[in-house]
Amino acid sequence: MSTAYDYIVVGGGLTGSVVASRLIQHDASLKIVVIEAGGDTLDREDIMMQDMGNSLHLIGGDLDWKILSVPQKHADGRTLVLPQGKGLGGGTTINGGGWIRGDRMDYDAWAAEVGDHRWSYDGQLSFMKKSEKHTNATVNPDQHGYEGPVVIQTPSSSGRAYPLREKVLESWSQLGVKALPHLDGNAGSQLGVAEVNENRNQGRRQVAAAVYSLDGVIVMTESLVEKVILERQEDGSIVAAGVKLADESELRSQQVILAAGALRTPQILMLSGIGAPEELSNHSIQTLVESPEVGKNLADHTLLFTAWKLKNPDDGWAVGSKNALFTQPQYALGLPMDFVVTTDVPKEGLAVAIEVDEGVKPDASSHALLKQARPFSESFMVYAGAPDGSAVAIGVIDLHPTTRGAITLDPSNVRGTPLVDTNYLGTEVDRYVHREMLRKVIDFAASDKTTIGRDILEGEMVPPGVEPLSVGISDAALDGRARSTVGTSYHFHGTAAMGKVVDTDLKVKGVRGLRVVDASVIPVNLATHLQVPLYALAEQAAAIITQERDSDS
Structure with a gap:
């Protein structure tokens, strides 16, 4: 495909939907495409309504990637199912709906880790508030939002x-x-x-791709991205020029935003030639950008x-x-x-x-x-x-595991599901x-x-x-x-950590035109249910990108 986009967003889950929505709201002339490996979920009534006795009734169904861990040596050698949302809205199509922000001290540890106040609790609070529409305006009104897209009950x-x-x-x-x-x-x-607190509107599930409008955005579903196309410039720098899909087709863009989640984003980075040289060479992948922490630091509650x-x-x-x-x-x-x-x-x-x-x-x-x-x-x-x-x-x-796991490529099929060791x-x-x-x-x-x-x-x-x-x-x-x-609470994060793999503007280090906006960039443990900080992360990412674009124009 020869069409050149302003932005390619890889992943139509929570963060991808929010970023694309906010960018197109700011400038309707932008050409943005969201590429989602799963299907269109927005007309699925079985997603929208709550099952009173079992919030997680959609896990294990057609909207779940059903990724398997490697055998867990500290958990009786069990192979565990690691649910991941598959389709527009990502995890918001199958999650339990808990809206739990977490503690100030963890966000402040994030900011201290990367040396940037924007990622502290106070730095992210305005974006937390921007995402939510809280039900009670008399309870801590300075801490809550009342005009956001996500209804909280x-x-x-x-x-x-x-x-x-x-x-x-x-x-x-x-x-x-x-x-x-x-x-x-x-x-x-x-x-x-x-x-x-639950992100439900009179019982109806708040799917990110529905409550953040994608009007004006081109959405491609059932389309799996294999890798980011990286090109070396005459000055030796590396630029992201677009993406290659699993069907061998290519899309070109000015910028690529990876929002494929903490399990898939590091895989895409490695397949693109960004990662630890020893890991890439094991799979005959040329190292274009040495980034040894890609896939490391996997955390889950x-x-x-x-x-x-x-x-x-x-x-x-x-x-x-x-x-x-x-x-x-x-x-x-x-x-x-x-x-x-x-x-x-x-x-x-x-x-x-x-x-x-x-x-x-x-x-x-x-x-x-x-x-x-x-x-x-x-x-x-x-x-x-x-x-x-x-x-x-x-x-x-x-809520505060000190264990860290890793994502690696499967030697039997590097383009298939990655190997996930949660190390519980x-x-x-x-x-x-x-x-x-x-x-x-x-x-x-x-x-x-x-x-x-x-x-x-x-x-x-x-x-x-x-x-x-x-x-x-x-x-x-x-x-x-x-x-x-022991099992997962579906809160995977940390595998493309800020300060190591990306900078505080979410740009992949060593590459121009490539950002990561998903849970993989969170560098520290957050004692939270991740959808709250992910909405804030995506809101702030859109603000950073917009400000950068405006300053360049």
């Missing part, structure tokens, strides 16, 4: 008063975990109990679930019971849960784990993980765990955090310390041969549980 705003709400809140208080002011966990500090039997299901605590409350229409508008609870872990045990990993005793006054309380664990009770309403589920997420539970810190997360669940659900543990639940439901979580369970049993059940 809560159980309260949608009229969902779950029967266990007050008992759950009381039980966390009994464990010393206090409710955040206004139950708002999206105001820069998330330690405590917050009401869950791990997730595991437990199921708990209700003492008296006839009390109507859970979805599926005979409680007529759940037949009211508002209860079909979102997840059957009230709160997300974010906590630290005991520092004494954490210091021991750090010493194992780092080989020296850490200084508690200066070590980043010890010097202050920080979000390590997220817990949430889902009021659905069995079809007959006889059980509930409790999920826990490790690869550090003693991560193993310690998982033990403490499960002990917190035991305190909450299986001890006399809380109303929930005493009066509502009667024990964990487990398969034969599995020791249930209970007071006094050994560390070895907790480690075994983590190894056998």
Whole structure:
């Protein structure tokens, strides 16, 4: 194809949709093409409506790449499914809808890492606000947006008063975990109990490619990009001239924006000749730009679930019971849960784990993980765990993994799915955090310390041969549980890290006309559900590109 575009955006997921939409809104004369490997999702009603009992009902279907990890040596050698959205809107077509911003300290660590205030919490706040349309203008109004494309709802705003709400809140208080002011966990500090926020509009899923209009943008679906076309200039510099598709066709452009996600973007970079020379040479790919950190630094928040039997299901605590409350229409508008609870872990045990990993005793006054309380664990009770309403589920997420994995090319098919090693539970810190997360669940659900543990639940439901979580369970049993059940929370990031692979303007180092705008550029761990910082990232990227274009004209 000989048409020359102003911008080629590789990937029609969250960030690609936002960047393309904002650029065309700023200048309708631009020729922009979004190339998406999946299909057009915007007329799919099965995507748009919430499944009350199972937010993630689309995972594993035709909108999921269903990428497999390599066998995980710290997780009983299991090969894990790593869901990734396939189609316009990317992960926003299949995700759980949690709208959780994270803590100021992580964004500020990002800015410190790269030496650019724009990537701090305050530097990104205006873009977080620009993306959202919050439901309550009286709660921390300086922290929220009210005119953005993405509608945010809560159980309260949608009229969902779950029967266990007050008992759950009381039980966390009994464990010393206090409710955040206004139950708002999206105001820069998330330690405590917050009401869950969802990016849903009266129950309807907010797909990025729908709420950010692509009118005026050329959209190519079912089109897989193989690599970026790089050309060496007479002065020796490397320029991105366009892309080559898997069908051998080529598109030319002034600039290329990679938005293929943390698992696919590093693959495209490597196939284009950007990466570690030893990795590329192993696959007979010429190194055009030496960038040894491409594919490294893979981070993900791990997730595991437990199921708990209700003492008296006839009390109507859970979805599926005979409680007529759940037949009211508002209860079909979102997840059957009230709160997300974010906590630290005991520092004494954490210091021991750090010493194992780092080989020296850490200084508690200066070590980043010890010097202050920080979000390590997220817990949430889902009021659905069995079809007959006889059980509930409790999920826990490790929000601050120190493990790092990697993306490499598959030697049997470098253009196929890349090899993904998440390296879950690869550090003693991560193993310690998982033990403490499960002990917190035991305190909450299986001890006399809380109303929930005493009066509502009667024990964990487990398969034969599995020791249930209970007071006094050994560390070895907790480690075994983590190894056998740990999985992904779909929050992959870090594989084309800012400061290493891209600069703070999101430009790939060593190449003119090539940017990365997706989760792969996030250089540090963010204790968040990634769609919030990704909307902000894409909004800021569009502003940076627009400002650059305006200054050049």
